[in-house]
Amino acid sequence: MTDTVLDRLLRYVVIDTQSDPTSSAQPSTEKQKDLGRVLVAELLALGLSDAHMDEHGNIYATVPSNTDKNVPVICFCSHMDTAPDFTGTNVKPNVVRNYQGGDIQLTGDTTRIIRVSEHPDLNDQIGHDIVTTDGTTLLGADDKAGVAEIMTAAATLLANPEIRHGAIRILFTTDEEIGRGADKVDIKKLGAAFGYTMDGSTIGEVDDQTFSADGVEIEIVGVAQHPGTSKGVMENAIKIASDIVARLPKDLAPETTEGLEGFIHPTGISGSMDKAKLQFIIRDFVNEGLTEKETLLKAIAEDVMTAYPGSSMSFKVTEQYRNMKEVLDRQPEIMANLVEAVRRVGLEPVTNSIRGGTDGSRLSFMGLPCPNIYTGGHSYHSPLEWISVQDMEKSVETIVELVKVWEERA
Incomplete structure (x- = not known):
């Protein structure tokens, strides 16, 4: 006491x-x-x-x-x-x-x-x-x-x-x-x-x-091929994932936002030539802002995928808190x-x-x-x-x- x-x-x-x-x-x-x-x-x-x-x-x-x-x-x-x-x-x-x-x-x-x-x-x-x-x-x-x-x-x-x-x-x-x-x-x-x-x-x-918060997971299946015979065939899943990250808007990152501004933040990247996984957290103070950022991220990923016609992508959103x-x-x-x-x-x-x-x-x-x-x-x-x-x-x-x-x- x-x-x-x-x-x-x-x-x-x-x-x-x-x-x-x-x-x-x-x-x-x-x-x-x-x-x-x-x-x-x-x-x-x-x-x-x-x-x-x-x-x-x-x-x-x-x-x-x-x-x-x-x-x-x-x-x-x-x-x-x-x-x-x-x-x-x-x-x-x-x-x-x-x-x-x-x-x-x-x-x-x-x-x-x-x-x-x-x-x-x-x-x-x-x-x-x-x-x-x-x-x-x-x-x-x-x-x-x-x-x-x-x-x-x-x-x-x-x-x-x-x-x-x-x-x-x-x-x-x-x-x-x-x-x-x-x-x-x-x-x-x-x-x-x-x-x-x-x-x-x-x-x-x-x-x-x-914040309101969601998680996003992107899984990519590329096209594997021996590097010695890969011209015109290989679609490297690691490079596809890297392309997606490289296209993220720099003004929507944790390091460039403050106050009531939200962001898209990559938290994990892993994979190999044939498969790769990207993990993101999406943050905003209003649910509409979450939806906008998730739509933007999906559009970026889909645009990247157009350059890799033999590969496929899945895009999963998980609600975290509000x-x-x-x-x-x-x-x-x-x-x-x-x-x-x-x-x-x-x-x-x-x-x-x-x-x-x-x-x-x-x-x-x-x-x-x-x-x-x-x-x-x-x-x-x-x-x-x-x-x-x-x-x-x-x-x-x-x-x-x-x-x-x-x-x-x-």
Whole structure:
């Protein structure tokens, strides 16, 4: 009960929970359950008797209501896994106490430096305690900061029964970083009217929309022939695939777009002379934009294929997730009460659009409308990841104020 949000973060980040996109299991790595077991034990120690982990590694628990009002059941959600982008094994967190400005040189790999010129948000952190890695791993504040903040908020509410609130459901998921965080969540068991993911970044920023997302897979069957006798016969599938990639519009790429602009992004290419496969992700904030980009990609591929009359192509689109704003706009009080809570903790709320997705994207369309709240973290998925302890404390305050707002307005 006396653990601080920093205590919890430092305890959680040293547990390796990296997810694996090549695994078909859920969780994709059993080691995610190592953190899950720690969290269940801590939740039970707080007195949340229903805390448990299911077979997929998802954690459920309830902070009971302490008011006579009919307050909607709120869920707070964070994910336990860390990204496959950079190793999360043997994390050595470092706390820079009372930061006074300037670049931060990391201690394990001294070639890695968190430079103010590249991380201007450091200018707002004078006097704060900054948690970094040693430069050899990511930190895992995405999203163990969110986990620590929800755990600390729950402990705060239980220790201060004078704070009135409705029932609060806690949900910690696996495999969010590989797009499967909501796949095995039991919405009926969760029993919440709506939720909030704690998976954002800069304090004050709240997210009410995400990309809509599809995947595209193009398979090409070429014409194989011995290279010594291939003139006029061979149609090399690798070259066909390369031609398609080469014709992608340069102004529709992740590296050339920002804000509400979408993109076409090749994520994989493999094959041989006779067969090749291309994988893409398509992103936009409106479904019409997805359709336009998929139509464009298909037209490019079909045009390339006209030069290879003996070859064939298949084009498959798979829906991944949709912009949660479509759901949230139907229940404006979910965002309105969040904005009020942000103001109550002394911040000016900034509504953001995520150029990506969260568990909330999927959960919103599964019946749990779910905007995203800041955790205070920066430079996620990299060895330069860092977070302010004071910003984490502000996130905890925000959760507490938010449940108070819902109780007051019930």
